[in-house]
Amino acid sequence: MKNYYLVCFATLIAVLFMTPRVSADDGEVCVKCHKAVTPLLVKDWQSSEHSANDVYCNECHGSDHKSKKTVHLVQFPDEATCGDCHEEQFEQFAKGKHNFGWTSLNALPIIHLEPDELMEGGKGCGGCHNMGIKSEAQKKELRDKGYCYRNNSCDECHTRHTFSKKEAQDPKACQTCHMGFDHPQWEMYESSKHGERYHMKERGRLPKDAAAPTCQFCHLPNGTHTNKVAWGFLGVRLPLLEDKQWAADQTTILKALGVMDPDGKPTGRLGAVKAVDMVRLTEEDWQSERKKMIKTCKKCHSSKYALGELAKGDQMIKKADRLMAEAINAVAALYKDGILKKPKHYAYAYPDFLHFYQTGGSHIDQVLFTMYMKHRMRTYQGVFHANPDYAYWYGWAAMTKDLDQIKEMAESLRDKPK
Ligand code: HEC
Ligand code: HEC
Numbered sequence: 001m002k003n004y005y006l007v008c009f010a011t012l013i014a015v016l017f018m019t020p021r022v023s024a025d026d027g028e029v030c031v032k033c034h035k036a037v038t039p040l041l042v043k044d045w046q047s048s049e050h051s052a053n054d055v056y057c058n059e060c061h062g063s064d065h066k067s068k069k070t071v072h073l074v075q076f077p078d079e080a081t082c083g084d085c086h087e088e089q090f091e092q093f094a095k096g097k098h099n100f101g102w103t104s105l106n107a108l109p110i111i112h113l114e115p116d117e118l119m120e121g122g123k124g125c126g127g128c129h130n131m132g133i134k135s136e137a138q139k140k141e142l143r144d145k146g147y148c149y150r151n152n153s154c155d156e157c158h159t160r161h162t163f164s165k166k167e168a169q170d171p172k173a174c175q176t177c178h179m180g181f182d183h184p185q186w187e188m189y190e191s192s193k194h195g196e197r198y199h200m201k202e203r204g205r206l207p208k209d210a211a212a213p214t215c216q217f218c219h220l221p222n223g224t225h226t227n228k229v230a231w232g233f234l235g236v237r238l239p240l241l242e243d244k245q246w247a248a249d250q251t252t253i254l255k256a257l258g259v260m261d262p263d264g265k266p267t268g269r270l271g272a273v274k275a276v277d278m279v280r281l282t283e284e285d286w287q288s289e290r291k292k293m294i295k296t297c298k299k300c301h302s303s304k305y306a307l308g309e310l311a312k313g314d315q316m317i318k319k320a321d322r323l324m325a326e327a328i329n330a331v332a333a334l335y336k337d338g339i340l341k342k343p344k345h346y347a348y349a350y351p352d353f354l355h356f357y358q359t360g361g362s363h364i365d366q367v368l369f370t371m372y373m374k375h376r377m378r379t380y381q382g383v384f385h386a387n388p389d390y391a392y393w394y395g396w397a398a399m400t401k402d403l404d405q406i407k408e409m410a411e412s413l414r415d416k417p418k
């Protein structure tokens, strides 16, 4: 009996290894019917490298569905399916910041207070934060809510079903997500000299070999799929900086991010921030990313030039933090003195940036949030992306205006009869 099972098992293994993963005949069946069902989708696929290399529909979607009645048996490929054939890109992607997009979104308290269509449904925050390999638990949560699509991050830059390399090399591939309110990198880049030269080159106004860096050239150099920068999105660092005033200002910001409590002690949120690598936690980590960036600038500029330009970005974070801390302290004092009441979702009677505009109705808190999330971001991101207008008018100038407004509002709130 034992032998019988052994033979069966051996035969099964042999069959599994001998037959191709899927059959091209099955693939032809899909294509034939789908030429009528989704004609332009099939055309897309036909123009792809996949089609040229006989990677049929069933390689990614399985062969269980072959009729109208069996549509529910279709499989949707996750990143690991692509990784079966593109291991290098999969491994690189897994090590980068994009791989944290979904998890960092889900770590924020705000998302449980907003319409789900905009979160897990993928129409707002979740539309851009689909980036990242989902855990089995995250996938189950989506399925249970009836969301069966968006299982893949690779098609965020290589859209289906062309899955083109050229598309992903174009800065436009980043635009949908890297634009707008708190990270207008597309707008900043496009109107900087770097972006302007790129467009001129595309139009044939500059020679084909003219130097014009793209987002990819600076952030995914040499075809890597691992992305990370020195400062990171929040523009704060741990351990704190040597400059005493700057360290104090960054501490104030960390309190408003809820990573430290109002007394300056680390909170549970610090763990969540660490888990998705939201801030660089060691000097070495920060320096290593900075060095990589300088190496990229040096392909076209002198190192002296590049170092100087990036140092200006760091200095602008420092100067923006001075304004920011002053504003946070002014609002925090209103909470402390009982003039503002603690909104019910807040952990402390202290501003909480990670609740975004859900502040329980205090306008001054909302101006403070805009100052941080919109204007502070633009100030230093504008400098790093060589965009004068974003750095000044949409950034620094707006911050100074916010600060004055906050001070004025704080004064009149204090004067208001109880
Ligand atoms: C006899 C026709 C027919 C054949 C053969 C066929 N399909 Fe389909 N397929 C359909 C129809 C009809 C739908 C539903 C389209 C709709 O929702 O408008 C569909 C839907 C799909 C979907 C989308 C499912 C969803 O939930 O959105 C995928 C993916 C798919 N087919 C892949 C395949 C693959 C892979 C094969 C081959 C193994 C295949 N199809 C073979 C008719 C067919
Ligand atoms: C290289 C892998 C790959 C191949 C090959 C492939 N698909 Fe897809 N397909 C995807 C991915 C990725 C998605 C998006 C999945 C998700 O949203 O979870 C998708 C989604 C779909 C959808 C549903 C979404 C929509 O836009 O309507 C249909 C229908 C579909 N594929 C049909 C096909 C057909 C037909 C073929 C063959 C002509 C094919 N696919 C070949 C990867 C592939």
Ligand code: HEC
Pocket: 049, 050, 053, 055, 059, 060, 077, 081, 082, 083, 084, 085, 086, 152, 154, 155, 158, 163, 164, 165, 166
């Ligand atoms: C069964 C193997 C297989 C699977 C699965 C697969 N690919 Fe491919 N892919 C290939 C082959 C073969 C080529 C063409 C040769 C090459 O570039 O390696 C290719 C090429 C590509 C290219 C380069 C296209 C170009 O314009 O040069 C991209 C991008 C790509 N695949 C993305 C994906 C993504 C994203 C997925 C998952 C949704 C995926 N592939 C799934 C086999 C596969």
Ligand code: HEC
Pocket: 100, 104, 105, 108, 110, 111, 124, 125, 126, 127, 128, 129, 176, 177, 178, 179, 180, 182, 183, 232, 233, 234, 276, 277, 278, 279, 356
């Ligand atoms: C238009 C696309 C888009 C939308 C909408 C969006 N985000 Fe983001 N988000 C991004 C991008 C791009 C970054 C990285 C920006 C950077 O580093 O400058 C980011 C960064 C973040 C980060 C920091 C991650 C880290 O580890 O550095 C968090 C947390 C976050 N977003 C949460 C949210 C929440 C919550 C919402 C909705 C209220 C939201 N995002 C809406 C694109 C988006």
Ligand code: HEC
Pocket: 079, 082, 083, 086, 089, 090, 093, 098, 153, 154, 155, 156, 157, 158, 165, 168, 169, 216, 220, 222, 223, 224, 225
């Ligand atoms: C943030 C955008 C982005 C995402 C997400 C992305 N790619 Fe790419 N991919 C690129 C860029 C840019 C290139 C071109 C690299 C170059 O210039 O050599 C590329 C190239 C490729 C190539 C062609 C490699 C070659 O040299 O021919 C493959 C295959 C590929 N990617 C697969 C994947 C897979 C698999 C995933 C998901 C795990 C993925 N990509 C996710 C941007 C992206």
Ligand code: HEC
Pocket: 097, 098, 099, 100, 101, 102, 104, 105, 127, 128, 129, 130, 131, 156, 157, 168, 171, 173, 174, 175, 176, 177, 178, 215, 216, 219, 220, 227, 228, 229, 230, 231, 232, 233, 276
């Ligand atoms: C589908 C939306 C989407 C697209 C497309 C996209 N990104 Fe992102 N990107 C994000 C999100 C979301 C984050 C924040 C991830 C996190 O939570 O850590 C991010 C983060 C980044 C970061 C910040 C890394 C850090 O250390 O904080 C860089 C750099 C970046 N992306 C570059 C690019 C480039 C270059 C492209 C185009 C080739 C691109 N991205 C395309 C959504 C996108």
Ligand code: HEC
Pocket: 171, 174, 178, 183, 185, 186, 187, 189, 190, 194, 213, 214, 215, 216, 218, 219, 229, 230, 231, 232, 233, 234, 235, 290, 293, 310, 377, 381, 384, 385
């Ligand atoms: C000439 C090189 C260069 C180009 C081109 C470029 N960037 Fe950047 N980017 C930088 C530098 C430098 C930083 C700051 C790095 C640091 O923290 O030290 C940065 C930072 C970022 C960040 C993190 C911002 C933050 O809040 O800390 C994102 C996201 C990003 N860039 C995306 C893009 C996108 C998308 C494009 C194209 C639309 C682009 N970049 C074009 C050099 C470039």
Ligand code: HEC
Pocket: 193, 194, 197, 211, 212, 213, 217, 218, 293, 294, 296, 297, 298, 299, 300, 301, 306, 309, 310, 386
């Ligand atoms: C692929 C080549 C290339 C790379 C890489 C590159 N640059 Fe440039 N950069 C240029 C060119 C060309 C100009 C236009 C020079 C001019 O204005 O005459 C320029 C312009 C600039 C300007 C704007 C000058 C102005 O007058 O508006 C700044 C600032 C700058 N680069 C900084 C950087 C930094 C910092 C890096 C690295 C993060 C970098 N560049 C990477 C080619 C490059």
